[in-house]
Amino acid sequence: MRQFLKKKFLLFFVIFLEIQNSNAQKIESNKIDFFLCIGQSNMAGRGVLAISDSITTTQLLLFNAKNKWEIAKNPMNKYSNIRKSIRIQQMSPSWSFGKKLTSYFKKVGLVVNARGGTKIEQWHNDSILYKKTISRTKKAQIIGNIKGVIWHQGEGNRKNWKTYSNKLINLIKNIRKDLNRNDLPFIVGEIGNWRITTKHNSDSINNVLRNIKNKINNVDYVSALDLSHKGDSVHFDRSSQLFLGERYALKYLEMNLDN
Numbered sequence: 001m002r003q004f005l006k007k008k009f010l011l012f013f014v015i016f017l018e019i020q021n022s023n024a025q026k027i028e029s030n031k032i033d034f035f036l037c038i039g040q041s042n043m044a045g046r047g048v049l050a051i052s053d054s055i056t057t058t059q060l061l062l063f064n065a066k067n068k069w070e071i072a073k074n075p076m077n078k079y080s081n082i083r084k085s086i087r088i089q090q091m092s093p094s095w096s097f098g099k100k101l102t103s104y105f106k107k108v109g110l111v112v113n114a115r116g117g118t119k120i121e122q123w124h125n126d127s128i129l130y131k132k133t134i135s136r137t138k139k140a141q142i143i144g145n146i147k148g149v150i151w152h153q154g155e156g157n158r159k160n161w162k163t164y165s166n167k168l169i170n171l172i173k174n175i176r177k178d179l180n181r182n183d184l185p186f187i188v189g190e191i192g193n194w195r196i197t198t199k200h201n202s203d204s205i206n207n208v209l210r211n212i213k214n215k216i217n218n219v220d221y222v223s224a225l226d227l228s229h230k231g232d233s234v235h236f237d238r239s240s241q242l243f244l245g246e247r248y249a250l251k252y253l254e255m256n257l258d259n
Contacts, residue, residue, distance in 0.1 A: 032061060032069055032144040034109030035101075035252075036137050036175075037076070037094040038123075039153035041116030042191070044077040044084070045092030047230060047238035053091060059102035061109040067139045069109055072098060081132045082115040091238045093189070096245030097150060104253060111140045119156035120167045125174040134178050141179065148185035148256070149175060150248045154205045155191050155234060161205040168208075169216050183218050187251050189244060190224035194233040220255055222247040 037043055053074045062072035065079050075089035083089060094112045101108045113133045123130050137146065149172075157164050168188070176184045188209045193202035206224070213219045227240035236244060 032107055032109040033105050033147045034061075034063070034111060034140055034144040035098070035147055036133075036149045037092070037097070037110055037112045037114065038133060038149065039114050039151050039189075040118045040156060041114070041234075042155070042189075042236055042241075042244075043092060043094070043112075043150075043152040044080070044088075044114035044116050045075055045090045045094075045241065046088065046116075046235035047091030047241035049074055049090050050238060053095070053238075057099065057102060059105075059107050060098045061107060063109060063111045063136070063140045063144075067142075069143065072110060076110065076112045077114050080113045080115065081136055082113060082129050084116050088116070091241045093152065093236075093241050093245035093248060094150070096242040097248045098245075100246050100249035101252070104257070109140070109144050111137055113137075114152075117156065118153065119160075120153060120164060120171065123153075123171055124167070125170075125178070130171075130174070134175070137179060146179060146181060146184065148187065148252055150187050150189070150252075152189040152191075152244075154202075154209060158191075158202055158205050161208055164205060164208050165212065165215065168212055172216055172219060185252060185255055186216075186219045187248055187255075188212055188219070188221045189248065190221065192224050192227060192229055192234070192236060192240075194229050218255070220251055222251050 056071050056073055058071055060072040061069040064070050076092040076094045077083050077089045078086060094110050098108045098110050113136055172186050176182050190206045190209055191202050210221050227243060228237055229235055230237040
């Protein structure tokens, strides 16, 4: 009798483990593939939104303040835990980036966490911006699989561009380490070069951004060539934001579609 009960217990225990394993696999398969979108004001979005930008798709999801996925709606930076006033959050390249990728993924999740007016020095791994961003992203990893990072920043570092390369490389390494993804794809974007003066020329910082891919693996850049500003010589207008986002998406696909 004791032997019978022992066998019965072992049988139930094995069944229990199989059920638990099945549930774990189901949870893992239900995780959303997502991307982290960070940087300063052009990633936060300053292109004026149009009525058509309210059209949504169930394939594109945004990580919200309740740490859940919801159907993405503009402005995309509204749930950022480091953003400025909600009134100035408008069209971001993350919108067209995500929409473009829905043609290749069943669903696409985005964690958009940008703050305007920031320099790369404010994104070091002990900074508030960095810690809050990593905190949000780790929460998203519980219900999602991070697939890459898009970074748009550099306007704040046009004058002190000489040390930018090392600081950006450190940022990439820190993000990969803290998110436990040593090969995480990372794409940077050129900034607009509209103020052609000694004080505001963007050639130097853009040259740094273009060459990052030669200094660290699985990194590339997108061009800002032929894109226009909204009249302030700083921020991309709506149409340029849309073009920029698609360039990020196409670059990601170029880097990873065959992997």
